[in-house]
Amino acid sequence: MHDATVFKGNAVSPSRPALPPANASASRLLVNTGEDTFLQGLGLPQVERLSGLSPREFDERFFRPRVPVVLADAMESWPARTKWTLDYLKEKYGGDEVLATNRYYRGRRMSLAEYVDYVDTVPWELMAGLPREQLLYLRDWVFDDLHPELRDDFSTPPHFASDWIARGLGRFIGQKFCWIYIGPQGAVTPWHQDLMGTHAWLSQLVGRKEWLLTPPDREPQPLAAAIEGGDGETVLAEAARLQARHIVVVPGDIIFVPAHWWHTVTSLESTLSITVNYANASNIRSFAGHWWRLGLRRLKARITLSALPQAK
Numbered sequence: 001m002h003d004a005t006v007f008k009g010n011a012v013s014p015s016r017p018a019l020p021p022a023n024a025s026a027s028r029l030l031v032n033t034g035e036d037t038f039l040q041g042l043g044l045p046q047v048e049r050l051s052g053l054s055p056r057e058f059d060e061r062f063f064r065p066r067v068p069v070v071l072a073d074a075m076e077s078w079p080a081r082t083k084w085t086l087d088y089l090k091e092k093y094g095g096d097e098v099l100a101t102n103r104y105y106r107g108r109r110m111s112l113a114e115y116v117d118y119v120d121t122v123p124w125e126l127m128a129g130l131p132r133e134q135l136l137y138l139r140d141w142v143f144d145d146l147h148p149e150l151r152d153d154f155s156t157p158p159h160f161a162s163d164w165i166a167r168g169l170g171r172f173i174g175q176k177f178c179w180i181y182i183g184p185q186g187a188v189t190p191w192h193q194d195l196m197g198t199h200a201w202l203s204q205l206v207g208r209k210e211w212l213l214t215p216p217d218r219e220p221q222p223l224a225a226a227i228e229g230g231d232g233e234t235v236l237a238e239a240a241r242l243q244a245r246h247i248v249v250v251p252g253d254i255i256f257v258p259a260h261w262w263h264t265v266t267s268l269e270s271t272l273s274i275t276v277n278y279a280n281a282s283n284i285r286s287f288a289g290h291w292w293r294l295g296l297r298r299l300k301a302r303i304t305l306s307a308l309p310q311a312k
């Protein structure tokens with residue numbers, strides 16, 4: 001057990017344990033309070049972060065050319081902006097069963113209350129040398145069937161209003177494309193492209209997350225390897241070659257990720273965010289193609305299974 005009184009000086013809230021001070025043994029990608037991360041320190045090209053971006057300007061400068069951007073002031077009117085904290089969700093929905101998974105998407109089922117308590121203890125676990133790939137991340141709490149009232153606490157900014165999935169396609173194919181994410185400090189979503197050729201907008205409500213992105217035609221493995229190796233110059237060279245962009249999003253930010261952009265995301269402290277994936281005329285062909293192939297695969301699997309001789 002760690003002694004909370006040791007860290008009394010930087011207490012965050014009475015109910016929440018304070019973070020321990022930064023420590024050299026923590027990962028280079030990780031910070032505790034106020035310190036630059038390894039990537040921030042390098043001065044990589046940044047995703048633009050804009051206030052007052054009109055939907056029209058968004059369309060012209062970012063959506064059509066498929067360029068990521070951060071809207072810094074698009075959730076000012078949301079009740080969720082102030083209301084949603086980990087403690088609030090724990091209090092209201094602590095009894096929900098959730099699935100928290102590690103970096104390899106293997107995990108455990110537990111109650112939301114247990115998970116929030118776990119998130120609070122992770123900074124100490126990290127200090128004690130917990131391997132970061134084992135950190136449990138709640139990635140896919142599909143909340144809106146169980147708790148439709150949570151939808152009243154946020155709304156779709158007009159920039160992302162053309163969303164055929166939200167307007168019925170999602171219901172038709174029987175899949176949700178909106179999730180709440182809760183993660184401890186250090187939780188990682190590894191490099192990937194989003195499912196089925198969708199675009200995404202992700203809203204940061206609590207804590208900061210560090211993002212690194214590369215365009216669809218620039219596979220990020222060499223950059224990932226350079227970061228693993230930890231040599232700043234190599235990282236900068238690879239980032240330039242791959243046209244990578246970096247950003248640390250803070251509470252109040254919404255990041256737009258165009259279809260097929262590669263990205264990896266790390267929580268710099270306990271985080272809470274909402275992910276929405278969407279499709280419209282711009283990417284519906286690719287979305288439908290993915291959906292069709294997935295359907296065929298499932299059908300084939302079912303046919304193969306039913307063709308197997310039954311065990312006696």
Ligand SMILES: O=C(O)CCC(=O)C(=O)O
Nearest residue numbers: 181188189194265273275
């Ligand atoms: O916030 C994160 O950890 C990444 C989320 C993400 O990229 C996704 O949901 O596809």
Ligand SMILES: [Fe+2]
Nearest residue numbers: 192193194263
């Ligand atoms: Fe993603």
